[in-house]
Amino acid sequence: MAGDNGKQVSTARETMDTLLEISNLLNTGLDAETLAICVSLCESGVNPEALATVIQELRRESAALKETDSSGGQSKQS
Amino acid sequence: MKMARWVKVEKETGKLINAIAGFEQGEENYDLCLQFALSNFKYHRFLAVDSHKVSRALKGIHEKLRIHSNHVEAEKFNSLTDSFLTSPVFEGKTEGKTDTHYALLSLLLTLADAPTRSTYEEGQKEEVQEEVEVFDWGAYLMEGLEPDGPYPESPVWSEDEEEEEDRQPHVGQREAVVALDDSGITVEEDPSRSTLAIVDTGQSWLTRNVVVQYWRGGSDHSVHSFQYSASLSREMEIHLRSSNLFYNDRGSTLVTETQAIRETLWLLSGVPESYIFTLDRDGKFAVRDGLKFSHLTQESLLTFLRRTATYGNIVYQLQQFVEAVLMNSYHDNSAAAVSQTHQAYATTTATYLQNLKKQMTILEKQAMAQEETMTLLTLTHDLRPRFHELEVLHRVHQEGIVNCRGSHSEQASHLLSTLYDTICEYDSTGEDGVLTVSLLLPLWIQTAKPYIDIIDGWITHGNLTDPVKEFIIQRNDNVKALDEKFWETAFSLHCSPTVEGSSSSEDITPGFTSNQEGTTQSDEQTYRKSSWAPTFLRPVLNHVIFAGKSMEMFQNLGRLLDVVEGGQGSHPKPLYDTFVENLRDFLVHQDVPSKPMEQSPQNHNTLYITAHVSQQMLVKGTNDPLLRVNFAGIFRLTAGDVVETDMEQYNFSDMLEGETLQPIQVVLRHCLYPHITQKYNRVCTKLLDTLKTDYKMLHYMETMRKFFLMEAGDTMYDFYREIFVKLQLKEQWQDMSFLNVALHDTLQAHFPQEADKLFVSVQSTGEKGRDRHPIQALEGLTLHYKVPWPVDVVINTKCQEIYNKIFQFLLQIKRAKFCLDRLKFDDLEKSDPLAESNEEEERAEKTMPYNLIHRVQIFRLRLMHFVNSLHQYIMTRILHSTGLEFQNEVELATDLDQVIYIHNNYVSKIHERCLLHKRVAMIKETVTRVLNIAVGFQEKWNAGIDNISEKYLKHVEDEFKNCVKFLTSFLNNVIKRGSFPHLESLAFSLSTSLEQQQTR
DSSP states (O other): OHHHHHHHHHHHHHHHHHHHHHHHHTTOOOOHHHHHHHHHHHHTTOOHHHHHHHHHHHHHHHHHHHHHHHTTOOOOOO | OHHHHHHHHHHHHHHHHHHHTOOOTTSHHHHHHHHHHHHHHHSOOOOOOOHHHHHHHHHHHHHHHHHTTOHHHHHHHHHHHHHHHHOOOGGGOSSSOOHHHHHHHHHHHHHTSOOOHHHHHHHHHHHHHHTTSOOOHHHHHTTTTOOOOOOOOOHHHHHHHHHHHHHGGGSSOOSOOOOOOTTSOEEOOOHHHHHHGGGOOHHHHHHHHSOOOGGGTOOOTTEEOSOTGGGHHHHHHHHHHHHOTTOOOOOOEEOOHHHHHHHHHHHHTTOOOOSSEEEOTTSOEEEOTTEEBTTBOHHHHHHHHHHHHHHHHHHHHHHHHHHHHHHHHHHTOSTTOOOHHHHHHHHHHHHHHHHHHHHHHHHHHHHHHTOSOOOHHHHHHHTHHHHHHHHHHHHHHIIIIITOOSOHHHHHHHHHHHHHHHHHHHHTTGGGGHHHHHHHHHHHHHHTHHHHHHHHHHHHHSOOOOTTOOSSEEEOTTSOTTOTTHHHHSEEESSOGGGOOTTSGGGOOSOOOSHHHHHHHHHHHHHHHGGGSOGGGGGGHHHHHHHHHHHHHHHHHTOHHHHSTTTTTSOOOOHHHHHHHHHHHHHHHHHHHHHHHHHOTTOTTGGGOOHHHHHHHHHSOTTOHHHHHHHHGGGGTOOOHHHHHHHHHHHHHHHHTTOOSOHHHHHHHHHTHHHHHHHHHHHHHHHHHHHHHTSOHHHHHHHHHHHTSOOSHHHHHHHHHHHHHHHHTTOOOOOHHHHHHHHHHHHHHHOGGGTTTEEEEEOOOOGGGGGSOGGGGGGGEEEEEOOOHHHHTTSOHHHHHHHHHHHHHHHHHHHHHHHHHTOOHHHHHOOOTTSOOHHHHHHHHHHOOHHHHHHHHHHHHHHHHHHHHHHHIIIIIIIIHHHHHHHHHHHHOOSHHHHHHHHHHHHHHHHHHTTOSGGGHHHHHHHHHHHHHHHHHHHHHHHOGGGOOHHHHHHHHHHHHHHHHHHHHHHHHHHHHTSOGGGHHHHHHHHHHHHHHHHO
């Protein structure tokens, strides 16, 4: 059982590596941690396109927020 | 279940917000984001994931990468997606391609909606670096699922890392890093770099691992050492700064010794563009200013590199030459056509350069491997033999090619001569020159190949194939076949025109008494002629020329097939191949006798048995197969010691034979000359045979003697008697038809077959004829003999002219003799027919001056004695005996040229001995006067004694006496000097007549 478990883990890790590499190849800008979260979300049945929209929106907003922060403005919420 | 899942989604979404936007739980923004995200997840309008769509999109990406020529990435992408889809990790299933798989891929594809070319490539590189980051995926993924602790380090990870590192050096790398030097300099890792490594990018990796771009002005500041020897340059600079206030360090570039070594190797491989060595406008390499080693001062480095640069110049020059020859040959530019000899030379030079480059490449690989110590000093030391070779080649090239301007033949000859002379020169230096000889000998042999081929084609097949006129001998196109001057003028040597045509009769000076002398003279002339011929060919040039001309004769006779070796079908072995084979056999064979020589104790040549040779002799047996193999490789310039050993050994046997120490010449004498001589003998002998048998050359020569030199006395007597009688009767004799009829009548009687070939003409003697002696009346009479073509090369018009002169002189003697012989005593004593009366007769008888008659008769006899002596001398002593000598010589002659020479010599000899040469013009004049007296005397005689006054008699007697006296004293003087031995008999007979006169 333990062996199976170990094997499963290593397979999972390999798969994650592969996925990360694909992600890098496609220039998605996701790091390993975010990717792992995305995997987990997708597993939970979240629509990937909706997830993608959310990620893009979050990125855009946080970038805008950082910009306003650096220029001394107030924080802005979406 | 659904709730539980939703809770998990919420939790993950929170993490996601934290990861992307960085908001913490409890912040206002966090909540807003969470709300936004969850509402999006719940109430979206997207369709469920379509695996086909995703597959198509993946395919599309793959295609796109390929279109952008990112084949590597495309393949990688393909394999990654494949392996991802097949991995059974999601939804608790044991196989891949679940919805989650496609969902994830769809997510990535959506996020990577516009993977443009530029961002893509960069991203790919970053990916390589970013993977280094450590992230415990296992723990992360299994979090919450399995309570087990941390997983051990997977070996897969570290392997991957290694692989990456192995692969990295190949990415855009120009050359391997040169990290360590033998000079004691250690290249230490820059601390700033190691910190940089954390945020590593491809660029930084490259700058760290690729050699410093010193050619762009960059210098590696990491190269430093605390050893004094390695920081000499710096110390020197500090010293200079401190001692000289105005010291100005012009910007200098620090290069490492390895860099310098590699550039040196490139230089010697003929690379024109390098940093350290710059090529100036004259095509010479100069060393760039401002270079420095850490362990050498600039000056010493410059001096060192400059020396190497000279050899780079040589390589470059040779390379330029080879390229120029190749370009010219390729473009087939007839104006700047390159002779075959030059082409062959360029080929061998190219082979040499190729070998040199190979060696340089091997050295460079060694330098790159950095497994053994290599410094500039050791490099130059190792390359010293090469440098010497380059020097020799440069010398030869300079003398043989660069300094020679002129026609192709001059250039080719000069090149071959230079090579040959250089070989001889080094050969004579003995042991020292051995290496050089082994370098130059194959070079020379190969360069000589076209030349030898031309000779071969000419003397074996009769074709002088010489497209760019590089051969020393050229065919004169304006000389047609069937020309009597064919032999002399059909081919010309490329030399000053003054020495051409030596075989013509004009150049043959009198005084040749034997063939031996003649040959010497001829050799000298040939030597002069051949001053432009390649040195190696000079000893056999004559043979080559004669054999070639003979072949040409055969061709013109239409009988080339008779003489081409092996008949029509087979092809004889090329001369060059025979030469090379013989050379090999000869050199191998020479191995054998050298052994006992070494062993003989009283060998006085011990000096020549050097350690090198004796070692070779001990090591190598007589039948060493390696020796043969090596020698076979001589033409690939690979022969090393073997050839020179053979040369050396040859020295021995040669020395012991008491000959001069000139091995190359002796080698040639054994290997090349015999073949040429053999061909020469065969062709020339065959030609002579053909001329003698099929074209009756000897017969024509005999005919010339018969008629022109009156050997056929009876025939000619019949002919000239008629003319003499007419002359005596003072009739018109110059009538051509009469003369020809007379001649033909006599010929029909004796030699009917010659009747149509011989005819006679009278040339007008012009105004001069008036005050000439009556004896010279016949001077315009000329015989013509039609000699057919191949023979008229020998018996040409010029010879016929001389024959005619002799003929005319003989006619004069014959006439005088004829006149004197036909005198009758009755005619002298008969009385004047006008005073015919008995009284007067009686009175006449009384007054008949018996005394005078007696004197006249005696004078007649003396004249007869003189004329007979002269006649005898000319006809027997001169013409006959010289003729016999001539016949013997012709029998012994080996080639046509000799026959021509002998014949010309013969003709000029009899011309001279018949007193017709300018030098003996005085004697001729005197003799003519005597002959003239004879003719005049005959007239008086026939007129009767009454018409001969005492005064006249006294006059002619005195004249005759003077003439004879003069002749006698002159001839005696000449005989005393011994210069004209053939005149002895004449002098003797004349002196006897004089003595009689004196004693009287």
